[in-house]
Amino acid sequence: MSQKLLLTSKEVHIILHRLACQLIENHLDFSNTVLIGLQPRGKYLAERIKQILESDYNISNIQLGFLDITFFRDDFRRGEKPLEANKTQIDFLVEDKKVVFIDDVLYTGRSINAALTAIQSFGRPSEVELLTLIDRRFSRHLPIQPDYRGRQVDAINNEKVIVKWQENDGEDAVYLVTK
């Protein structure tokens, strides 16, 4: 197993600020926008983006929730391992709101597909956008593309992109791991 560094801590930092600015361009004061981090790994990215928006751009009252899509996945009973759920924490309705899904890596698009179904349990959003730190090109199973993209990566199927976060893994970095 070998691993290659794709993004350093500094690069992650720059990209997060750019993504935050791009969000502001489209959502201004976020009064009608909610951020939804997809469990388990999108949570960290969503928290970071919210923190940057608040501390560096003085936007307050940003609504942030976390959505677990385990029970909405289309591969239940198809995989080798059982699926383990995470906590969903959405304390608001998304009815008529602009929803931004936030996840670390966009790969086949199946998680986003499940998230689009799952979010309907919390109301009918006026629109849904997707923000991902890493977009794995040429690997989609579904017609799903990000609206905000940190870095595009070409990776083949036996490679895995791993995003590490300071608060959970001890460093901010993105690696390409070959099995």
Added chain:
Amino acid sequence: MKELSVNHLIGIKYITKQDIDLIFETADHFKEVINRPIKKVPSLRDVTIANIFFENSTRTKLSFELAQKRLSADVISFSAAQSSVKKGETLIDTVNNILSMKVDMVVMRHSSPGAAHFLSKNINASVVNAGDGAHEHPTQALLDSFTIREKLGDVGGKKIVIVGDILHSRVALSNIFALQMQGAEVKVCGPKTLIPIYIESLGVKVEPNLRKALEWADVANMLRVQNERLDVSYFPTTREYTQQYGVTKELLDSLNKEIVIMHPGPINRGVEITSDVADSQQSVILEQVENGVAVRMAVIYLLASKIKN
């Protein structure tokens, strides 16, 4: 990634503490799901479940059906009263006929102890016991423990008294197994005629005095007087039973602490508990019903994930 150690839920005595923990963690997620504006998830959309009830039931049957529907399973329900069982068909024939319609899981209630175990050995589908005679009623015990865990934080170390007809009660037996497995202390209280003679061999103490039992306990699980199973007279009159083993508001208020009151339903108001106790702050009877759906969703979800295509 964790999974259950069993392919069927026949009784609490066949599962482990780890299984109970996994069921509760999963039920926590489902409890959040059933409190959403849209209370349904699509997990089991390719699973078909048959609910076969050879004995009457309202609550358990509704709870199972709702749990299955909230998981998007296809559900067929069947009551023995309207079935060919009355025409003399055997249990295995009835069930195999249902299974030939491509059913993945069977939830069964039957009046014979061991019926679910027997079925699980003889058919090719996952079996959930929804009560077999006076043997076990595992999902009821799980939802009772889940409710205690929610109310008191943990089941381990707590003192639980089960009051009433222990002899005919599958709820009592499953609860004893579940509570002890999680490290709780269990006593039973009731007329001597309704306490099984072997009960102490399960590590359960008998406390004949209701007041003493309640003073000792953190939780009192009040069982129903099962008039339909009382083939001979086990106590002189219902009135005498109520006087000795009925919980009243006055009795609860005279204790020097607040205990949690549970009841698996249906309540005989004014027999085992009075109306003001059933509707009081201390009672978690309606929470038990709500948790029943979440716990059954967890059991069905976890068992279904072990069925391979």
